[in-house]
Amino acid sequence: xxxxxxxxxxxxxxxxxxxxxxxxxxxxxxxxxxxxxxxxxxxxxxxxxxxxxxxxxxxxxxxxxxxxxxxxxxxxxxxxxxxxxxxxxxxxxxxxxxxxxxxxxxxxxxxxxxxxxxxxxxxxxxxxxxxxxxxxxxxxxxxxxxxxxxxxxxxxxxxxxxxxxxxxxxxxxxxxxxxxxxxxxxxxxxxxxxxxxxxxxxxxxxxxxxxxxxxxxxxxxxxxxxxxxxxxxxxxxxxxxxxxxxxxxxxxxxxxxxxxxxxxxxxxxxxxxxxxxxxxxxxxxxxxxxxxxxxxxxxxxxxxxxxxxxxxxxxxxxxxxxxxxxxxxxxxxxxxxxxxxxxxxxxxxxxxxxxxxxxxxxxxxxxxxxxxxxxxxxxxxxxxxxxxxxxxxxxxxxxxxxxxxxxxxxxxxxxxxxxxxxxxxxxxxxxxxxxxxxxxxxxxxxxxxxxxxxxxxxxxxxxxxxxxxxxxxxxxxxxxxxxxxxxxxxxxxxxxxxxxxxx
Amino acid sequence: xxxxxxxxxxxxxxxxxxxxxxxxxxxxxxxxxxxxxxxxxxxxxxxxxxxxxxxxxxxxxxxxxxxxxxxxxxxxxxxxxxxxxxxxxxxxxxxxxxxxxxxxxxxxxxxxxxxxxxxxxxxxxxxxxxxxxxxxxxxxxxxxxxxxxxxxxxxxxxxxxxxxxxxxxxxxxxxxxxxxxxxxxxxxxxxxxxxxxxxxxxxxxxxxxxxxxxxxxxxxxxxxxxxxxxxxxxxxxxxxxxxxxxxxxxxxxxxxxxxxxxxxxxxxxxxxxxxxxxxxxxxxxxxxxxxxxxxxxxxxxxxxxxxxxxxxxxxxxxxxxxxxxxxxxxxxxxxxxxxxxxxxxxxxxxxxxxxxxxxxxxxxxxxxxxxxxxxxxxxxxxxxxxxxxxxxxxxxxxxxxxxxxxxxxxxxxxxxxxxxxxxxxxxxxxxxxxxxxxxxxxxxxxxxxxxxxxxxxxxxxxxxxxxxxxxxxxxxxxxxxxxxxxxxxxxxx
Numbered sequence: 001x002x003x004x005x006x007x008x009x010x011x012x013x014x015x016x017x018x019x020x021x022x023x024x025x026x027x028x029x030x031x032x033x034x035x036x037x038x039x040x041x042x043x044x045x046x047x048x049x050x051x052x053x054x055x056x057x058x059x060x061x062x063x064x065x066x067x068x069x070x071x072x073x074x075x076x077x078x079x080x081x082x083x084x085x086x087x088x089x090x091x092x093x094x095x096x097x098x099x100x101x102x103x104x105x106x107x108x109x110x111x112x113x114x115x116x117x118x119x120x121x122x123x124x125x126x127x128x129x130x131x132x133x134x135x136x137x138x139x140x141x142x143x144x145x146x147x148x149x150x151x152x153x154x155x156x157x158x159x160x161x162x163x164x165x166x167x168x169x170x171x172x173x174x175x176x177x178x179x180x181x182x183x184x185x186x187x188x189x190x191x192x193x194x195x196x197x198x199x200x201x202x203x204x205x206x207x208x209x210x211x212x213x214x215x216x217x218x219x220x221x222x223x224x225x226x227x228x229x230x231x232x233x234x235x236x237x238x239x240x241x242x243x244x245x246x247x248x249x250x251x252x253x254x255x256x257x258x259x260x261x262x263x264x265x266x267x268x269x270x271x272x273x274x275x276x277x278x279x280x281x282x283x284x285x286x287x288x289x290x291x292x293x294x295x296x297x298x299x300x301x302x303x304x305x306x307x308x309x310x311x312x313x314x315x316x317x318x319x320x321x322x323x324x325x326x327x328x329x330x331x332x333x334x335x336x337x338x339x340x341x342x343x344x345x346x347x348x349x350x351x352x353x354x355x356x357x358x359x360x361x362x363x364x365x366x367x368x369x370x371x372x373x374x375x376x377x378x379x380x381x382x383x384x385x386x387x388x389x390x391x392x393x394x395x396x397x398x399x400x401x402x403x404x405x406x407x408x409x410x411x412x413x414x415x416x417x418x419x420x421x422x423x424x425x426x427x428x429x430x431x432x433x434x435x436x437x438x439x440x441x442x443x444x445x446x447x448x449x450x451x452x453x454x455x456x457x458x459x460x461x462x463x464x465x466x467x468x469x470x471x472x473x474x475x476x477x478x479x480x481x482x483x484x485x486x487x488x489x490x491x492x493x494x495x496x497x498x499x500x501x502x503x
Numbered sequence: 504x505x506x507x508x509x510x511x512x513x514x515x516x517x518x519x520x521x522x523x524x525x526x527x528x529x530x531x532x533x534x535x536x537x538x539x540x541x542x543x544x545x546x547x548x549x550x551x552x553x554x555x556x557x558x559x560x561x562x563x564x565x566x567x568x569x570x571x572x573x574x575x576x577x578x579x580x581x582x583x584x585x586x587x588x589x590x591x592x593x594x595x596x597x598x599x600x601x602x603x604x605x606x607x608x609x610x611x612x613x614x615x616x617x618x619x620x621x622x623x624x625x626x627x628x629x630x631x632x633x634x635x636x637x638x639x640x641x642x643x644x645x646x647x648x649x650x651x652x653x654x655x656x657x658x659x660x661x662x663x664x665x666x667x668x669x670x671x672x673x674x675x676x677x678x679x680x681x682x683x684x685x686x687x688x689x690x691x692x693x694x695x696x697x698x699x700x701x702x703x704x705x706x707x708x709x710x711x712x713x714x715x716x717x718x719x720x721x722x723x724x725x726x727x728x729x730x731x732x733x734x735x736x737x738x739x740x741x742x743x744x745x746x747x748x749x750x751x752x753x754x755x756x757x758x759x760x761x762x763x764x765x766x767x768x769x770x771x772x773x774x775x776x777x778x779x780x781x782x783x784x785x786x787x788x789x790x791x792x793x794x795x796x797x798x799x800x801x802x803x804x805x806x807x808x809x810x811x812x813x814x815x816x817x818x819x820x821x822x823x824x825x826x827x828x829x830x831x832x833x834x835x836x837x838x839x840x841x842x843x844x845x846x847x848x849x850x851x852x853x854x855x856x857x858x859x860x861x862x863x864x865x866x867x868x869x870x871x872x873x874x875x876x877x878x879x880x881x882x883x884x885x886x887x888x889x890x891x892x893x894x895x896x897x898x899x900x901x902x903x904x905x906x907x908x909x910x911x912x913x914x915x916x917x918x919x920x921x922x923x924x925x926x927x928x929x930x931x932x933x934x935x936x937x938x939x940x941x942x943x944x945x946x947x948x949x950x951x952x953x954x955x956x957x958x959x960x961x962x963x964x965x966x967x968x969x970x971x972x973x974x975x976x977x978x979x980x981x982x983x984x985x986x987x988x989x990x991x992x993x994x995x996x
Binding site: 041146152155156157160180184187188191204207212214294357367374397423430437438440 | 634673
């Protein structure tokens, strides 16, 4: 049934001008970018910075290092976190040496596993005497170091000054750090952030490696679909480094060394690879004086980090995965599309919006009309170097996900064959206009939006991308649907419930 | 040599560049920050309809937010109708109105780019609207139509029931869901309203008429507290709200009190076997106290030191930073509004090290009950609470919501004005006293979900850690996810 139209002006013109985000942009002499967005009202400030490095910059053997690194950045500095920086440094070095020797023992064990002589390399019974000796030696060193530690001092200083929401995150393309401080503690933020960039010490490295492995177990290994989705990713990307998980492969997590972390830091955490940003209650002049004083002391990196070289090979044939897991049957269809900012990125994002929500095409067709699914979504994921468009439908109880898959293709064909009606497109664009205001309701959302975009195409795209979305025409949509949504360009994952679980 | 080079780079301070920078952050001097939390009374308005509204103007963005808190809750579900309130909440938004079929209502809201939602939780109902200023009248018309005249369309109700059934089918899939369910059941008992599960039978018994009856019983203006924020002027908004609710008859029946659980928990170790995962999830705890207990602030600080304060807290520090046994580890001491809250400590660790981590958490619970906390631990927690107070009132939306929910929860009017002084007055003796009184190691219910055999075997490198040392171990089988009938429990080991 066709809903009664309500008379409305178009907000498109309004959207193009009013939601401009006016960031004050500075570049320090060492190449570090500093972005300032003062906002009145709240008596506090969100501060953050982003490093242009993520799992895409890794290589086999050190997968997961970007994320492990994010953890290490909270372990303190030469000033923060230890009572005796010299002894602490000496112990770190000695622990690295013991670990290097241990690695030889582990490599021998790995070979015995390869030869089938050993099944569980973690079993204490299969270790050599030397291996046990090294383990004991390492424990003694770790204990000595822990006696010198001022535990979690980095966090304690911030917390006791009223800072909150301290956290960090790693993606395929970037690593971001953020916190909120009371408005009068802006200098504390500069002190702490510049100190950990100028004088970091990656102490407790090997324990933190274990913590990250637990994080992997929690997020990937011990969830109903985590491992399947990880393997689907690995199947989807053939040559692109997006094929390995951000958290890293378990074998690498157990082998990354502190030396490798140091090298990574030297390349990717140099100021010329960083952007800092403040959003909240502060004066920009004071902020820039502090930025020059504190971040200005960071030394420009010896080399500029290089963009990723390996480009995804075009896919020649459809790839399929059928998984039996403890989960609700579901179909997931993924097409190779384009990177963030590509000319086709805007129309593909509009396609996703046309599909989504309770008045979107997937919900109407699959959930309401055909009653074949209970939920359905689409999204265009545009990463720095590559991108994909994904369609998902959760099968209604008793329905086959293969039929959900077919129903999604029908909707894709409609996109390819029929122009989108004007009013439907207008609805989507109205929502994009509103979203441009809503994203400014939260200082935190602004901070992360500014930083994440600055790590890629520059923060200014926050003001220019909406115009590209507004300009998308029905013909653009048909064109991208025909260009990317091809059988040979897709991977399909069907989940079925593993028998033995619920009905 | 490469290794040395990088280590030197990382560990020798570049002294020359550090001019004028204090050696340690403790030497920094800060300008004074004179922050006073806002008074709710300055934003409170009584509406002609009998509703209360907290209104905070903010003209920076052309957006208006309206949140309605409704005095109702899951506890009001009639016998045998578990699941009714969640359906009332969701179907108010999904089922159209008396004059607009769902498809029409949804299209209009979507075209207006309005965000609208509705839900009912344990002891509160809530509906929200966010729209552009220029569409305010049209959006308010839709929103209040939804609030007052929900249509509860049959076909959408049927769909919602199918979705609920599918959610039930997933009940035994994720270890996190199993852990939460079993912990709540063992603490509050299987019949308390927050625990009692929706079943296929209870779901099927719910009719459209049940939804309509529940709605008309609790949804009326004098049962509403509004939090309104954004781009409007108070006077105009008052008039709009009055107009939107004109003629809406208030109910006369008093909303019943929230019941209190009367369940004696049985301490012990409860393990749910879940093959094919390599990590055990653990929740351990017992009941806590209520908000009217003056000790609740001391408990907040005590818990911050024990496990609630992130990296600086003891459980995090030992389980995660020292031993690398978990990614997330910590504790909560929730303060109940109507009935006792819950003390809970928990973590996730690879199967062989679950027992070791349990042992550490138990040690920390014991330690905070026997030794006074250190001055720096206490000051960190106190300063953190004091200094971060302004975060609660950072935006117009947060202000309005804090006022409305404080009103809903009948908080003392000067709660936030006196909060910092009350926190600052706490001493290490207070912390020790409340830790002794409210943490009860002999009452701990420990729920472990994971690969039971590997977890019980423990770590071959540290055989001294065994779960069985901490109490009787009872295995809990997985229930039928649709009837929630548990197979007969296996004998204790």
